[in-house]
Amino acid sequence: MGSDFLLQATVYMGAAMLCVPLARKLGMGSVLGFLLAGILIGPFVMGFVGEEGEDIMHFAEFGVVMMLFLVGLELEPSKLWKLRKSIIGTGLSQVSATIAVVGAIALALGSSWQAALAIGMSFAMSSTAIVLQSLKEKNQLNGAAGQNSFAVLLFQDIAVIPILAVMPLLALVPSQANGGGHDTLMDWMPGWFQAVAIPLAVAAVIAIGRFLVPGLLRMVAKTRIRELFTASALLIVVGIAFIMTLVGLSPALGTFLAGVILANSSFRHELESDLEPFKGLLLGLFFMAVGASVNFNLILNSPVTVAGLTLGIILVKAVILLIIGRFLRISNDQNMIMSVGLAQVGEFAFVTLTFAAQLNILNARQTGLLMAVTALSMALTPVFSLLNEKLILPRFGTLQSEEKPADSINEKNKVIIAGFSHFGSTLGRFLRANGINATILDHDSDRVELLRKLGFKVYYGDATRYDLLESAGAAEAKILVSAIDSPETNLELATTVQKHFPHLELMIRAKNRFDAYELMNLNIMNPYREHLDTSVRMGTDVLKKLGFRAYSLHRxxxxFVRYDEDAMVELYKLRHDRNLYISASRKQIEMQEELLSNDFRQAPDLTDHAWDSExxxxxxxxS
Amino acid sequence: MRKILVLFAHPRFEHSVVNRALTSVARQHPAVTFHDLYEKYPDFNIDIKAEQELLLAHEVVLWHHPFYWYSCPPLLKQWIDLVLAFNWAYGPNGTNLRGKTAMNVITTGGTREAYLPDGRNRFTLRQLLTPFDQTAYLCGMQYLPPFAVQGTHRLSREDLDGKSSEFRHLLDLLSDMQTEIAAFSGSALINDHLKTFADGK
Incomplete structure (x- = not known):
């Protein structure tokens, strides 16, 4: 058992280490990498792991639960309230339309109406894990596509409850109903209690999140035992998931709710950073399990049926979403991102299909086939997204700007600004106020639309792409300013530019000292730390309120800013490589210690004797 | 060769034709370190130590600036306030500048005639520059009469070329160890001396 476990762990992690970096290198995102790794080690390619793949999937599904908790943490209640219309509107129409269309097709292909309904309900779901992970990785969560996808996924999670409730009613052989995924505490309770239990459980989650958890975390934080805090974070998620399964609700939904409630708490970031690695590992495992469970035998026996069904279901779901997106007036490219992203059948279908089989709604062959289709559609999602990104989206973005009137043909802007959210737009407005029009790159198509209307020269897309930089005139420009929020994207951008446009001067926004060091590793010695000027300016105002004279403070x-920039270069030179391996928070503390102890001796202050007659x-x- | 430090202070340099000509003369001269104060310290936050080290490395200091309201632009005054510190430039231990030479290089909109007792400015340029004279004196430096380009609003291209070569000539003389610098003092404008020097050669 022991050595067996070690073997399995080695196989899984080894495959992941091999495939994920490769997939990223090819620009495919980590999800596809994990899926490939799963297929590779699965029973049909190398056969390292066999039937236990499904057990692992159940275990790894907990990664999805954790992910929703983390998503909830980033979503304050007020923001969620604003989303309510899309959750009900987009979500409801997607789920009901898909059930209707898929059910009708199944009926036409000769299924019983019960089976058709079961299939429709299973296939209406999309994969929360895959969709959210890729949206996050591509920084698209806040665009129209991201928000609507999220709303749909959230509605689907809610829809799980009625779907599981309806399934037994479809059963042809009712006696087997309790063999399914429904063996919860509820089944032994009287009817009236079942009715009260669900709102009670939700109220319990809210109360726990509101009152119990912050107190508990404060207490744990005081002990200063980091591991204990991590354990508490896990306890919150596991405990809430347990309560939810107890009353037969989706655990993902419960933890999401808890996350939303804790979004305003002061422990938000600690919780996030503590749970992030667990989530990442479990999700990776989950994707690998999906990859490993693709039944290639079945596919090889009836390749045409499987391929037809898979492509068919993806097409049907995508078209339904596209139509909904049209009604919502989502711009074309965002609509494509959403529709292609949500077009797969989600992991939840594994649960409902098994359940339907146990209820004898579907026979074994049907179940196997549909499971294969599900797994395959999930595996194909990153591929389709990639195709969408490389082949279809560029047509919306770049072409439109080239159709612009001839007046801009000769005008080659000397400055390119990548990223035009708060930081970039302030910078761009300042340049424009002084008669310098920059070319702007941004990946939020709604913003691009708006800026174009205002007469800016804007290119839509991922600024790290060589072809986009090329068409934005990187070859003729003098300076590229990156106002992009994500440090990883900035590093990628810098590397691309240095490789293909070495003449271009890079001026890059850095989140903090560590990002700045990373940039300096690329020989960009003037990183712009976004907090530096603001925090010193704020400190100046504090001192002003304490009665110091404004001009002395100004000086x-x-x-101090100059000193800090010099000190950064100094510390950069002294920096040890071991810093790479210690945790970020430890690094932060070490750096602050270093800075503060040095400041005590050298930091400039008001006592420089200028105009001093003492x-x-x-x-x-x-005398 | 005497080394010359040109401390140039112009808040609106991009609009000054005359100073573009004069600064390009200075920049090209082998003896000159050209130091553009408004470019270096747009925030008025002068690096005192660096400025003092520059002073130590040169024998002649030119305060090169437009004549605003009978004085220099504020950054140059800031420079004087901060860099010429007590016990460094003056005071009992302030001997670092002793024996060096200082003068103003000035552009004025008004003509030379306007800076006469019966002109609209009532005082001569030399009189109005008394504070600089005294500053140099307190630091133990020899103060020379100003080099001035006046009536800049109505200067022709030829006039400007003439002034440029006059200025180049001045820089040559100042950097040349053979030149008796003391011979320059005592007149209203150093421009007058340059003519006699030129004629004498």
Missing amino acids: AAQA EMRQNANK
Whole structure:
């Protein structure tokens, strides 16, 4: 058992280490990498792992639960309230339309109406894990596509409850109903209690999140035992998932709710950073399990049926979403991102299909076939997204700007600004106020639309793409300013530019000192740390309120900024490689210690003797 | 060769035709370190130590600036306030500048005639520059009469070329160890001396 476990762990992790970096290198995202790794080690290619793949999948599904908790953490209640219309509107129409269309097709292909309904309900779901992970990785969560996808996924999670409730009613042989995924505490309770239990459980989750958890975390934080805090974070997620399964609700939904409630708490970031690695590992495992469970025998026996069904279901789901997106007036490219992204059949279908088989709604062959289709559609999602990104989206973005009137043909902008959210737009407005029009790159198509209307020269897309930089005129520009929020994207951008446009001067926004060091590793010695000027300016105002004179403070602040930039270069030179391996928080503390102890001796302050007559006075008194 | 430090202070340099000509003369001169104060310290936050080291490395200091309201632009005054510190430039231990030479290089909109007792500015340029004279004196430096390009609003291209070569000539003389610098003092404008020097050669 022990050595067996070690073997399996080695196989899984080894495959992941091999496939994920490769997939990223090819620009495919980590999800596809994990899926490939799963297929590779699965029973049909190398056969390292066999039938236990499904057990692992159940275990790894917990990664999805954790992910929704983390998503909830980033979504404050007020923001969720704003989303309510899309959750009900987009979500409801997607789920009901898909059930209707898929059910009708199944009926036409000769299924019983019960089976057709079961298939429709299973196939209406999309994969929360795959969709959210890729949206996050591509920084698209806040665009129209991201918000609507999220709303749909959230509605689907809610829809799980009625779907599981309806399934037994479809059963042809009711006696087997309890063999399914429904063996919860509820089944032994009287009917009236079942009715009260669900709202009660939701209320319990809210109460726990509101009152119990913050107190508990504060207490744990005081012990200063980091592991204990991690354990508490896990306990919150596991405990809430347990309560939810107890009453037969989706655990993902419960933890999401808890996350939303904790979004305003001061422990939000600690929780996030503690749970992030667990989530990542479990999700990776989950994707690998999906990859490993693709039944290639079945596919090889009836390749045409499987391929037809898979492509058919993806097409049907995508078209339904496209139509909904049209009604919502989502711009074409965002609509494509959403529709292609949500077109697969989700992991939840594994649960409902098994359940339907146990209820004798579907026979074994049907179940096997549909499971294969599900797994295959999930595996194909990243591929289709990639195709969408490389082949279809560029047509919306770049072409439109080239159709612009001839007046801009000769005008080659000297400055390119990548990223035009708060940071970039302030910078761009300042340049424009001084008569310099920059070319702008941004990946939010709604913003691109707006900026174009305002007469800016904007290109839509991922600024790290060589072809996009090329068409934005990187070859003729003088300076490329990156105002992009994500440090990883900035590094990628810098590497691309240095490789293909070495003449272009890079001016890059850095989140903090560590990002700045990373940029300096690329020989970009003037990183712009976004907090530096603001925090010193704020400190100046604090001192001003304490009665210090404004001009002296102004000078002291300028000197401090200069000192800090010099100190950064100094520390960069002294920096040890071991820093790469210690945790980020540890690094932060070490750096602050270093800075503060040095400051005590050298940091500039108000006592520089400028316009100071004290010395002269002493001299005058001497004589 | 005497080394010359040109401390140039112009808040609106991009609009000054005359100073573009004069600064390009200075920049090209082998003896000159051209130091553009408004470019270096747009925030007025002068690096005192660096400025003092520059002073130590040169024998002649030119305060090169437009004549605004009978004085220099504020950054140059800031420079004087901060860099010429007590016990460094003056005071009992302030001997670092002793024996060096200082003068103003000035552009004025008004003509030379406007800077006469019966002109609209009532005082001569030399009189109005008394504070600089005294500053140099307190630091133990020899102060020379100003080099001035006046009536800049109505200067022709030829006039400007003439002034440029005059200025180049001045820089040659100042950097040349053979030149008796003391011979320049005592007149209203150094421009007058340059003519006699030129004629004498």
